[in-house]
Amino acid sequence: MAGGFSNFLNSLKEKANELKDDVMKFKSKNFLNAATGGAALIALADGTIQAEEKQKMIKFIESNEALKVFKTTEVVSSFTDHINNLEFDKDIGESKAFEALNKLRSNEVACRTVMRLIIAIASSDGDFDDNEKSVAKKIAVELGLNPAEFEL
Structure with a gap:
């Protein structure tokens, strides 16, 4: 399974420009909130974020090339809002992040x-651990997708 996932990650990296083109098609506040909400959930997968x-x-x-279709300030602000919600109250923060994904x-x-983008962000540090994979799986399910399609 690990080999399949690393192959999946390599194909994501190779398709960075394609991902940017795909993100451009969905350039909206809802898309941005879903992507940053998912990224925040994964960032806090181990329970804390330093x-x-x-x-x-x-x-x-x-x-991130794909996110350059949005203003950087909007992306950072949206991500920070999600992180702040999660740090203030984990349940409320999760609820808001999943609500954004559900839209x-x-x-x-x-x-x-969004799923491809979240995985690219989550694996950007070279480590995509079991906690992060578990959260990514929940995100896929929330989006109505089969986690197996993303090697989860």
């Missing part, structure tokens, strides 16, 4: 694009 992790995640989000559920292609 200041360094937040900074690293924000730097990655700022430099895309009627558009399968947008859901797949």
Whole structure:
């Protein structure tokens, strides 16, 4: 399974421009909130997020080709809002993040694009651990997708 997932990650990296084109098709506040909500959920997969992790995640989000279709300030603000909600009250934060994801559920292609983007963000540090995979699996289910399609 690990080999399948690393192959999946490599194909994501190779398709970075394609991902950017796909994100462009869904450039909306709902899409951005879903992507940053999912990224925040995965960032907190181990229960805490250190200041360094937040900074690293924000730097990655700022430099992510696919997210450049949005204003950097909007992306960082949306991600930070989700993180703040999760840190303030985990249940409320999760509820808001899943609500943001759920708004895309009627558009399968947008859901797949968000899922690919979230996995790319989550694996940007070179480590996609079991906690993160578990959260990614929940996100896939929330989006109405089969986690197995994403090697989860």
